[in-house]
Amino acid sequence: MTHSHYALHTDKYQINMLYAHWFHGTHNQRAVFDVFYRKQPFGNGFAVFAGLERLVHYLNELRFKEEEIAYLAEQEEGYDPRFFEELRNFRFTGTLHAMEEGTIVFPNEPLIRVEARVFEAQLIETALLNFVNFQTLIATKAARIKQVAGQDRLLEFGTRRAQEADAAVWGARATYVAGFDATSNMQAGMRFGIPTKGTHAHAWVQNHRTELEAFERFAEALPDQVTLLVDTYDTLKFGVPDAITVGLKMKEKGKTLKGIRLDSGDLTYLSIQARRMLDEAGLTETRITASNDLDENTIFEIKAQGARIDIWGVGTQLITGGSQPALGGVYKLVAREENGELVPTIKISGNPEKITNPGIKDVYRIISRKTGRAEGDYITLHGDEDVPHGKPIRLFNPTHTFIQKTVSDYEAVPLLKPIYVEGKQVYELPTLDRIRELHREQMSWFWPEYLRRLNPEVYPVDLSQKAWDMKMDLIRSHLEPKE
Numbered sequence: 386m387t388h389s390h391y392a393l394h395t396d397k398y399q400i401n402m403l404y405a406h407w408f409h410g411t412h413n414q415r416a417v418f419d420v421f422y423r424k425q426p427f428g429n430g431f432a433v434f435a436g437l438e439r440l441v442h443y444l445n446e447l448r449f450k451e452e453e454i455a456y457l458a459e460q461e462e463g464y465d466p467r468f469f470e471e472l473r474n475f476r477f478t479g480t481l482h483a484m485e486e487g488t489i490v491f492p493n494e495p496l497i498r499v500e501a502r503v504f505e506a507q508l509i510e511t512a513l514l515n516f517v518n519f520q521t522l523i524a525t526k527a528a529r530i531k532q533v534a535g536q537d538r539l540l541e542f543g544t545r546r547a548q549e550a551d552a553a554v555w556g557a558r559a560t561y562v563a564g565f566d567a568t569s570n571m572q573a574g575m576r577f578g579i580p581t582k583g584t585h586a587h588a589w590v591q592n593h594r595t596e597l598e599a600f601e602r603f604a605e606a607l608p609d610q611v612t613l614l615v616d617t618y619d620t621l622k623f624g625v626p627d628a629i630t631v632g633l634k635m636k637e638k639g640k641t642l643k644g645i646r647l648d649s650g651d652l653t654y655l656s657i658q659a660r661r662m663l664d665e666a667g668l669t670e671t672r673i674t675a676s677n678d679l680d681e682n683t684i685f686e687i688k689a690q691g692a693r694i695d696i697w698g699v700g701t702q703l704i705t706g707g708s709q710p711a712l713g714g715v716y717k718l719v720a721r722e723e724n725g726e727l728v729p730t731i732k733i734s735g736n737p738e739k740i741t742n743p744g745i746k747d748v749y750r751i752i753s754r755k756t757g758r759a760e761g762d763y764i765t766l767h768g769d770e771d772v773p774h775g776k777p778i779r780l781f782n783p784t785h786t787f788i789q790k791t792v793s794d795y796e797a798v799p800l801l802k803p804i805y806v807e808g809k810q811v812y813e814l815p816t817l818d819r820i821r822e823l824h825r826e827q828m829s830w831f832w833p834e835y836l837r838r839l840n841p842e843v844y845p846v847d848l849s850q851k852a853w854d855m856k857m858d859l860i861r862s863h864l865e866p867k868e
């Protein structure tokens with residue numbers, strides 16, 4: 386979990402490009418990069434942006450230390466030692482705009498825009514994508530689970546199955562951004578102020594002669610926070626009756642058995658039976674938690690079957706991304722310095738969806754004043770166009786341009802916020818609770834058809850006419866034969 390080697394948390398090709406820029410004296414030229422992704426994760430209609438706080442920590446701490454420089458000096462590339470002087474003075478001095486964490490985001494729009502010396506902008510690519518791709522993926526998975534869970538409580542249980550320690554901690558934070566209620570990870574709790582929850586393992590029961598003895602001793606030790614795991618031997622025959630025995634004894638002492646946890650078998654059937662047994666014993670306040678390889682699909686299914694589950698503990702499928710192990714976010718050069726001016730650049734591909742959107746751009750969310758709902762996201766050229774305020778604008782799909790609509794009477798909400806201006810952090814990181822609130826507000830801006838888990842409608846993300854014209858001009862200039 387150490388952050389001390391942040392500067393080398395990068396790919397070798399970045400160092401080699403830094404070196405080659407330095408070698409040719411072009412390292413101070415400015416460059417602009419956009420971060421975006423192309424394909425929705427999990428077939429979802431949106432993603433939940435996360436990773437900014439980690440990125441800010443990284444940029445603030447980014448320095449080359451002597452031991453890192455010594456390591457670079459050993460490399461087979463044989464870097465000129467004068468290059469290391471440049472690295473010793475390395476600081477992030479660039480300007481960076483980003484979406485706020487918790488924002489609902491869509492493919493092909495800039496989530497982050499980095500404008501810096503190419504020397505800095507190039508180095509940070511790898512770490513930036515590493516943070517944002519992972520955290521955005523996990524926040525999006527959490528949002529899908531939150532959507533099916535409704536008012537039920539959601540606990541993040543994934544640490545033991547996460548892809549190592551950082552993923553567990555920052556992943557837990559990402560799930561909280563998107564609506565989880567608590568985590569079992571104590572470090573995430575302490576560092577980020579996320580509520581923590583815990584029941585007990587099968588080992589506790591196995592460590593006693595009988596299940597009843599195990600339950601009694603656990604309840605004696607933690608009388609105010611007891612949730613008993615009831616499936617070690619036989620859930621309905623022994624586990625629930627033993628829990629009821631303990632719950633009734635606790636009641637006599639004025640205490641409440643907070644809950645039981647089901648961790649195997651048919652969770653619908655077992656929860657219905659367990660609820661009936663608890664209610665018949667008068668333990669109506671005892672809540673039922675379920676766990677066991679759950680995800681949004683099993684939770685949806687189990688709820689639809691009429692299960693009586695109040696709390697869902699979700700681990701593996703959440704913290705690893707389950708069916709989708711990575712978000713394919715990319716970092717693409719959109720402008721470069723030439724004769725002191727920033728000029729747009731493009732990456733052309735045979736696949737129209739892979740052609741990049743050139744130039745320095747802003748993103749606005751167009752909110753209808755009449756409905757309060759988002760009509761589409763509108764990408765403009767920075768500084769080139771008036772922010773559209775009230776004037777009717779035409780939204781057209783950048784790949785399928787015949788799909789168009791005109792929108793008037795709207796509010797244009799800028800989504801890219803200044804985070805750094807010339808190396809100075811100008812954005813105060815919000816509290817995690819504020820981020821959750823922002824996320825909830827944002828969800829309420831969208832029609833349900835864009836948010837649904839299965840076959841969602843595609844939300845429009847459109848280029849302004851000028852941004853579109855620039856793209857077309859650049860494509861033409863690259864594809865026309867040169868004299």
Ligand SMILES: Nc1ncnc2c1ncn2[C@@H]1O[C@H](COP(=O)(O)OP(=O)(O)OP(=O)(O)O)[C@@H](O)[C@H]1O
Nearest residue numbers: 648649650651652653654677678679683686687690
């Ligand atoms: N009623 C249900 N409908 C759909 N899926 C369910 C239902 N109940 C449980 N599941 C899910 O079924 C999957 C596998 O459950 P299964 O019964 O095979 O394993 P298990 O109970 O853990 O087995 P074991 O008793 O060996 O531990 C889990 O992902 C679980 O969440």
Ligand SMILES: O=P(O)(O)OC[C@H]1O[C@H](OP(=O)(O)OP(=O)(O)O)[C@H](O)[C@@H]1O
Nearest residue numbers: 542586587648676677678679699700701
């Ligand atoms: O199934 P997940 O969604 O990943 O949720 C976490 C799982 O981790 C624990 O099992 P494990 O077998 O590791 O330990 P235990 O002995 O406490 O059950 C817990 O009981 C859950 O089943």
Ligand SMILES: O=C(O)c1cccnc1
Nearest residue numbers: 542569582583584585698
């Ligand atoms: O508290 C729990 O029940 C728990 C925590 C982590 C993993 N599985 C279960």
